[in-house]
Amino acid sequence: MSSFCTLRAAITGLALCVASSALLAQAWPTRPIRTISMFSAGNATDVTARVVLEVVAQQIGQSFVIDNRPGAGGTLGAAVAARAEPDGYTLLLNSASLSSQIVLHRSLPFDPVKDFAPVVMLGVSPSVLVASPSKGWKSVSDLVASAKARPGDLTFASAGVGAASHIAAERLRLATKIDVRHVPFRGPVEAFSEVISGRIDFYFLPIAPALPNIKNGRLIALAVSTPERATLLPDVPTVVEAGYPSAQYLFWGGLAFPRGTPRAIIDKLHAETQKALRQPAVLEKLAALGVQPRPMSVEEFARFARDDVAETIKLAREIKLTPSD
Numbered sequence: 223m224s225s226f227c228t229l230r231a232a233i234t235g236l237a238l239c240v241a242s243s244a245l246l247a248q249a250w251p252t253r254p255i256r257t258i259s260m261f262s263a264g265n266a267t268d269v270t271a272r273v274v275l276e277v278v279a280q281q282i283g284q285s286f287v288i289d290n291r292p293g294a295g296g297t298l299g300a301a302v303a304a305r306a307e308p309d310g311y312t313l314l315l316n317s318a319s320l321s322s323q324i325v326l327h328r329s330l331p332f333d334p335v336k337d338f339a340p341v342v343m344l345g346v347s348p349s350v351l352v353a354s355p356s357k358g359w360k361s362v363s364d365l366v367a368s369a370k371a372r373p374g375d376l377t378f379a380s381a382g383v384g385a386a387s388h389i390a391a392e393r394l395r396l397a398t399k400i401d402v403r404h405v406p407f408r409g410p411v412e413a414f415s416e417v418i419s420g421r422i423d424f425y426f427l428p429i430a431p432a433l434p435n436i437k438n439g440r441l442i443a444l445a446v447s448t449p450e451r452a453t454l455l456p457d458v459p460t461v462v463e464a465g466y467p468s469a470q471y472l473f474w475g476g477l478a479f480p481r482g483t484p485r486a487i488i489d490k491l492h493a494e495t496q497k498a499l500r501q502p503a504v505l506e507k508l509a510a511l512g513v514q515p516r517p518m519s520v521e522e523f524a525r526f527a528r529d530d531v532a533e534t535i536k537l538a539r540e541i542k543l544t545p546s547d
Contacts, residue, residue, distance in 0.1 A: 258314050267347075310484065315476075318475075321534040342523060389537065414432075433512075
């Protein structure tokens, strides 16, 4: 009898827990949701989130208040989000940038994997490999042949150590086994002008800012970093098509809550965001930004984020990247 009573109490408790969770999801949200962005306003990832969350806000009847916290590679904003109450009213605009920070710093005030509960993938942004037409290259094979003919002479630009432009180029370097030199700049504007002039040999950067100069002939697009071709550059092959599948790199953006946020709230925001991502008007705006939706379940996105961190750590070891204090 005692065991039966214990089992009955456990089942009753579980049923109450499930019912409470369902009610919580049904009631949430009752006030605006603070959304911490690791980027400055106007950044492509920041704009992507605003486009999507504007529609989600209409669906759930509450606004998302964007709190831009750029600086220190996004770690300032991420630290604030990690310490927030896990009640569903603090959200982090997460991205591949956070994966890089774990290899750029010896210690962080948070764990990029353990301290966050991934919610939904907003999309991936292909990088495009560009060079000045003066180089005479028409393909990745041409670049590789030139680099192998002159070991150590060619240079590639980045917007800084650990930036997406750096990671993408290092993946290509390792995949092709070429000896090229990294030239980091303070930001993308300086790197961009040096590649156009031909003083720097090649550069991976987001498609949207590169597109006008590709169309007017000031830059030539050799490949995109994603496994599939980019919608904005349908005639440009991928690094996979070029014969270097290990060179692919996905810069992604997504949403995450602090660890401990009720799963019912996570599931509700995931469903509402996926609904918004299917709307033609949203898809059109994302396409203009060079962002390609990649639908995933909560579990798939969590696994994707974990794998991205693991792959970045592996890459950092291979290129002997030394973290700062």
